Every structure is written in structure tokens, then in C-alpha cells.
Amino acid sequence: MNMAKTIAFKQETFRDDYSYSNSAEAIRRFPFPFAEDEYMYSVNIEQHTPGAPGSVFEHAIDIDEHYLAECEDRRITLENDPGRYIALPHMMDAQWDMVELVMESLSRDYPDLFELTRDGDNWHWVNKPLGIDQKFVFGDESTLPMEPFEYVGRQVQGDWVVMDQRDDDLFADMGIITSQADWSLAFDAGMSFKEWHGPVPQANELGIFDRALKYLLHLQYGSPVRRLNWTMTVNPRLDTSPEEYPLWGPDNVSVTADNVGQKVHLRVELQALFRLPRSNAMAFSIRGYLASIDDLKTYPRWAKRLRRVLTNLHPDLSEYKGLDNYRQLVIDYLAPMDDGAELELGTHPE
Amino acid sequence: MSVLNVKVAEVEQVTEVVKHFTLVQENGEPLPHFSGGSHVVVSMDINGRIHRNPYSLMGSTANSDSYHISVRKQENSRGGSVYMHEQVKPGTRLQITYPVNLFAISKLGRRHILIAGGIGITPFMSQISDLNRLGYDYELHYAYRSPEHAAFREQLQEMCGDRVHFYVDSEGERLDIPELLSHQPLGTHVYTCGPEPMVKALHLHAKNLGWPDNHVHSEEFTAPPSGDEFTVELALSGMEVTVPGDMSMLEAMEEAGAEPPFLCRGGACGRCELEVVSCDGVIMHNDHYLSDHEKAEGRSIMPCVSRAKCSKLVVNL
Numbered sequence: 001m002n003m004a005k006t007i008a009f010k011q012e013t014f015r016d017d018y019s020y021s022n023s024a025e026a027i028r029r030f031p032f033p034f035a036e037d038e039y040m041y042s043v044n045i046e047q048h049t050p051g052a053p054g055s056v057f058e059h060a061i062d063i064d065e066h067y068l069a070e071c072e073d074r075r076i077t078l079e080n081d082p083g084r085y086i087a088l089p090h091m092m093d094a095q096w097d098m099v100e101l102v103m104e105s106l107s108r109d110y111p112d113l114f115e116l117t118r119d120g121d122n123w124h125w126v127n128k129p130l131g132i133d134q135k136f137v138f139g140d141e142s143t144l145p146m147e148p149f150e151y152v153g154r155q156v157q158g159d160w161v162v163m164d165q166r167d168d169d170l171f172a173d174m175g176i177i178t179s180q181a182d183w184s185l186a187f188d189a190g191m192s193f194k195e196w197h198g199p200v201p202q203a204n205e206l207g208i209f210d211r212a213l214k215y216l217l218h219l220q221y222g223s224p225v226r227r228l229n230w231t232m233t234v235n236p237r238l239d240t241s242p243e244e245y246p247l248w249g250p251d252n253v254s255v256t257a258d259n260v261g262q263k264v265h266l267r268v269e270l271q272a273l274f275r276l277p278r279s280n281a282m283a284f285s286i287r288g289y290l291a292s293i294d295d296l297k298t299y300p301r302w303a304k305r306l307r308r309v310l311t312n313l314h315p316d317l318s319e320y321k322g323l324d325n326y327r328q329l330v331i332d333y334l335a336p337m338d339d340g341a342e343l344e345l346g347t348h349p350e
Numbered sequence: 351m352s353v354l355n356v357k358v359a360e361v362e363q364v365t366e367v368v369k370h371f372t373l374v375q376e377n378g379e380p381l382p383h384f385s386g387g388s389h390v391v392v393s394m395d396i397n398g399r400i401h402r403n404p405y406s407l408m409g410s411t412a413n414s415d416s417y418h419i420s421v422r423k424q425e426n427s428r429g430g431s432v433y434m435h436e437q438v439k440p441g442t443r444l445q446i447t448y449p450v451n452l453f454a455i456s457k458l459g460r461r462h463i464l465i466a467g468g469i470g471i472t473p474f475m476s477q478i479s480d481l482n483r484l485g486y487d488y489e490l491h492y493a494y495r496s497p498e499h500a501a502f503r504e505q506l507q508e509m510c511g512d513r514v515h516f517y518v519d520s521e522g523e524r525l526d527i528p529e530l531l532s533h534q535p536l537g538t539h540v541y542t543c544g545p546e547p548m549v550k551a552l553h554l555h556a557k558n559l560g561w562p563d564n565h566v567h568s569e570e571f572t573a574p575p576s577g578d579e580f581t582v583e584l585a586l587s588g589m590e591v592t593v594p595g596d597m598s599m600l601e602a603m604e605e606a607g608a609e610p611p612f613l614c615r616g617g618a619c620g621r622c623e624l625e626v627v628s629c630d631g632v633i634m635h636n637d638h639y640l641s642d643h644e645k646a647e648g649r650s651i652m653p654c655v656s657r658a659k660c661s662k663l664v665v666n667l
Contacts, residue, residue: 090457090458091457093385093484164457165454166454166456166457166458167456214620218450218613218619218620218621220352220447220448220450220613221352221382221384221449221450222352222382222448223352223448277383277384277385277449278383278384278385278411279385280385280388280454
């Protein structure tokens with residue numbers, strides 16, 4: 001199936017009236033992260049090679065029915081707070097690497113939506129959904145309306161951090177972050193890998209970051225990798241940033257037994273890592289997917305598995321992910337669906 | 351691991367012992383872009399035995415039509431450099447890895463001092479194309495044995511102008527490393543690639559002068575030294591592999607059908623590190639990756655260049 005031909009982009013919002021919703025197809029392809037009844041961190045990294053047609057793993061950069069609405073939400077967030085985009089001066093080669101990665105991937109994987117024509121350094125980019133038609137000179141910032149990384153960052157779903165590699169470490173020296181699970185780019189910019197991950201409980205004790213860093217330093221161009229991470233969010237809000245905490249923090253205590261199915265969303269991050277060629281930097285994409293508990297209930301396997309994972313979750317992780325106010329409500333809501341029967345391993349819906 | 355199929359477009363005899371190879375992709379497509387200081391690992395099928403040697407990319411980073419490597423014919427070659435010199439001709443097909451950079455310019459450095467000895471000049475040639483393009487402040491100091499060994503001198507003069515300084519050993523010209531390092535402003539980074547004594551001297555002098563470790567960079571690929579035959583047991587797969595005296599442990603494991611990880615194959619990157627379960631003798635560490643402390647502990651081995659003097663070594667693979 002060629003997804004590109006069948007994407008019907010939705011008009012919807014991720015703030016105020018929260019009109020966001022998933023089609024049946026979007027629920028079916030949701031990257032449900034729990035293969036087992038218990039969850040603990042692991043270095044669960046696999047090659048980011050093309051996955052099953054129609055799945056979120058099919059292409060290097062996934063575009064779905066929420067594309068236009070997410071680009072618009074990013075535009076609003078950047079307009080209110082331009083500091084959600086940061087690129088330190090030594091990252092200009094990495095900015096152009098990102099232009100190449102995004103434009104090559106999208107035009108190759110969604111030829112009906114995006115077109116790239118190259119004549120040496122003279123590039124011509126067409127983004128049909130957003131109505132963009134831009135000729136520019138690759139490597140010449142003055143030929144784009146804004147910095148190259150911000151330009152392409154506004155045309156993809158999901159957040160990006162681009163890390164400079166030096167001193168056997170990775171530094172968060174560039175990013176466009178408007179849909180984060182309560183962390184701040186302005187706070188983390190310039191930090192080393194372990195500084196940046198400092199607040200994550202348990203993982204350092206398990207030696208996860210030592211191993212992850214060692215692995216990432218050897219990541220090769222042409223061999224990207226991916227993993228899934230997850231948290232939960234009340235309301236389908238993309239901008240759950242510390243900067244805007246007053247706007248969304250109180251929602252955490254708004255969950256009741258009556259509204260839990262619609263209000264609480266499982267938020268899964270498809271994280272992919274790409275070595276960039278010219279800069280030797282590393283791009284880290286954090287592509288979020290939101291599904292309400294009622295969406296997930298479509299598939300009884302997922303309902304049972306989610307209930308068991310939340311029941312068994314380590315208290316430190318529950319607190320870190322901000323679930324303490326409503327975790328029990330979700331468990332109770334899903335309880336009638338869980339017959340206790342053993343579930344086979346795997347994340348598949350049926 | 352992603353690999354590229356290339357063919358040799360041109361071979362140039364640069365000096366009596368150095369040949370320069372131009373590689374293009376077999377399918378006619380452009381090659382991946384790379385950053386200054388990167389290398390590729392070239393696979394060679396020598397009489398049925400696969401040799402893999404790392405070589406620095408020395409072409410301009412702006413050029414993706416071809417890659418350029420240079421090979422010095424080693425006197426004590428295990429076969430790789432002799433094969434490159436005697437068997438590889440225009441049209442020869444080779445397999446190379448995607449570029450990997452273990453010797454990148456520190457983009458936060460305010461000034462960059464590059465020190466090359468002999469064939470160690472090669473990684474600097476791609477670095478210089480980046481330094482020129484980015485407008486960074488740098489100096490190149492290039493020492494070689496005699497006028498006949500002045501590989502790429504004219505090209506470097508053209509690329510670097512008055513930023514390059516040559517030292518011809520046979521004419522009594524010596525680079526005074528302590529003198530050079532003692533006059534650099536804060537924020538300077540120094541990089542060296544060349545014979546082992548030169549690399550060691552640089553690290554020693556930099557340390558004595560109080561340079562921070564992370565401002566001192568070196569790249570040294572070691573060819574796997576030969577030694578005595580020994581047996582490796584792979585604890586996880588249950589395989590037992592005999593490592594002949596003239597083969598590296600990594601090569602022997604690959605020939606036996608195991609698929610251990612690797613990147614640089616020269617003891618520099620650390621990718622092939624294996625956990626040692628037991629060893630009834632001594633591990634001969636030859637890598638530049640493990641610290642002296644880790645080498646003394648003996649809990650890890652880099653099978654690309656290190657081996658053991660024992661009857662049986664057991665590793666977690």
C-alpha cells in the first residue's frame with residue numbers, strides 16, 4: 001500500500017479545544033510499545049531499516065494524517081517562544097546535513113507530496129501539503145527565509161536534537177523542540193549526554209547511559225537506529241514543556257473515573273538516531289504518537305497489556321513520567337477488560 | 351554494517367613507497383559525503399583470505415564523486431599494503447565501509463595545530479579542506495624522511511599557503527614539539543598522526559606543559575602484530591577457534607564463521623571490545639583504546655590488534 005496516496009490530512013488542534021483524534025487506521029498503526037507485562041529500561045535499540053508497509057517504521061521519517069495540524073501547532077509554539085529552536089554557531093554544517101536528510105527522505109518516500117530537484121548546489125524543494133515552493137543554494141544560508149535547520153524542522157512532525165560529537169561525548173548543541181514530554185531545550189542546550197539525561201531515574205544505576213553512549217559514539221552514517229520510549233499525557237497536547245507548565249500542569253488533577261478514557265493519552269516516542277555525514281554530528285528524532293485510552297481499548301490485547309504494565313510499574317518511573325495522579329484511574333478503568341489470561345509476547349494489536 | 355562497492359579509477363605513484371588510489375562507486379552514483387579526518391576500511395581478498403585495512407580519506411570533503419586514499423608499502427606488511435601496491439590496478443573492484451571519523455576537528459577549538467609524520471599526512475588533507483572552508487585558524491607541520499619522501503608537498507603548499515611548515519629529516523630539519531606547544535594561546539587543539547614515537551612524544555610534551563587531555567588528539571592505526579598460536583573459546587556461541595600466529599584474533603574468528611563487531615580494525619575505536627571470561631596466560635594488549643588500568647585488569651580485549659599468550663582464552667561472544 002502506498003500511504004502517500006491515501007493520507008487525508010486532518011484539521012484539528014492540540015490545544016484549547018483539543019479536537020485531535022485518530023482514525024481507525026491511525027490507531028491500527030499506533031506504535032504500541034509494550035511487548036511484555038512488565039516494563040523497565042533497556043537499551044532497546046534496533047536498526048532503523050524500513051519496516052512493514054503502512055507501519056510507522058516504513059520510512060526514515062514518518063508522515064501521517066496529523067502532519068498539517070502538527071506543523072501548525074509547532075508554528076504557534078515557535079511564534080510564542082522562538083527559544084524552542086536553538087542552533088549553536090558551530091553547528092552550521094549539521095544544519096545543512098539536516099536539510100539533506102529531511103528533503104531526501106521525504107521526496108524519496110512520499111513522492112506525491114514532496115519533490116526535490118537538484119542541479120549541483122542549486123536545489124528546488126516543493127512541499128505540496130504546506131504549499132511551499134523554494135529554490136535555494138545548498139550551503140548558502142542567505143537563499144532560505146530562515147536558518148536551514150529551522151526551515152526543515154518546521155516541515156516535519158516530531159522534535160529533533162542534533163548532537164555534536166567531541167571529547168568522546170555527545171553535546172546537545174542544536175534542536176527544535178515543541179512537543180516535549182516536560183523537558184526544556186533552553187535548559188539542556190550545550191549539555192553532555194549524561195548531563196542531559198541526569199534527571200532520568202534508575203537508568204544510570206543500571207549502567208544504561210554508559211552503554212548507550214559507547215554505542216552511539218560508534219553509530220555509522222548509513223546505518224541509523226531506533227527505539228521506542230513512552231509516557232502519558234492528559235489531553236492530546238504536544239507542547240507539554242516546563243515553560244508552559246501553568247497551562248497544562250493542572251490538567252493532571254482533572255482526570256476522573258468518567259473522563260479517563262478520553263482524557264488520558266499514551267504518548268509513544270519513536271526515537272531514531274542518524275549519523276550526519278558532513279558534520280559527523282548525530283541527529284536524534286523524537287517523533288511522538290498520541291492515542292487515548294479509549295483508542296487503545298479498540299484492541300483488547302493492548303488494553304490488558306497496558307493495565308498490567310501500569311500495575312507493575314516501578315514507583316520511581318511512575319513519578320518521573322508524571323503518572324501518579326491518574327495511574328490508578330487508568331488501571332481501574334481497564335480492569336473489566338482484563339481476564340488475566342496469559343498474553344503472548346509482542347506489541348501487535350490482534 | 352553498510353558497505354560500498356567501489357572500483358579503482360586511477361592509481362598514481364606518489365613516491366617510491368606511496369601510491370594514491372582514486373575510488374568511484376561501481377554503480378556510478380556519488381559517494382556519501384564525509385567529514386575531514388574520516389577513514390574507510392578496505393576489504394581485500396588475498397588468496398581466499400579476507401584482509402581489511404583502514405585508510406584515511408584524503409580528498410576534499412566537498413567532492414562526492416570520488417574517494418582518495420594513499421597507501422604506504424610497509425616493509426613488514428602482512429599482505430595488505432603489498433596487495434594494494436602490486437595487485438590493485440585501475441578497474442579493480444573493492445569493497446569499503448562507509449566513512450567513520452575517529453579524528454575529527456574539534457569545532458569549538460579556537461586554533462588548530464596539525465602535526466604529520468610521513469604517511470600520517472593523509473587524514474590532515476581532508477581536515478584541511480574543512481578548515482579552509484570553515485575559515486578556522488590552523489597550522490600544519492609536516493615532517494618526512496627525505497626529499498624523495500615529500501608526498502603531496504606541492505598540493506599542500508597550494509592548499510595551505512603560508513600555514514604549512516615542512517621538516518626534512520635528511521637535511522637535519524627537526525620539528526621542536528615542546529617549542530611549538532609552549533607558545534599556543536588558550537583554546538588551541540593539537541592533532542597528530544604519524545609514527546608511534548612521534549605520537550608518544552607529542553602526548554608527553556603536551557602533558558608536561560599542562561595541556562588539557564581533550565585538546566590533544568591523535569590517530570594511530572596499528573597493524574595486528576603476529577605472535578604465538580592460541581585458542582579462543584566463544585562462550586555464548588560455544589565455538590572454539592584457533593588463532594594462527596600470523597592472523598589476528600578478529601580475522602580468525604571471522605574466518606571460522608563468527609560475526610564479531612568491528613569498525614576501525616586498528617585498535618583505535620573500541621567497537622570490537624570483547625569481555626574476557628578467562629585466560630590461562632597473558633593478554634598482549636596492542637590497542638590505543640583501553641587505558642593502562644583497563645589493560646592491567648585484563649577484563650577486556652580488542653581482538654582486531656590484541657592477542658594472548660596462552661593455551662585458552664574465553665570471551666563473551
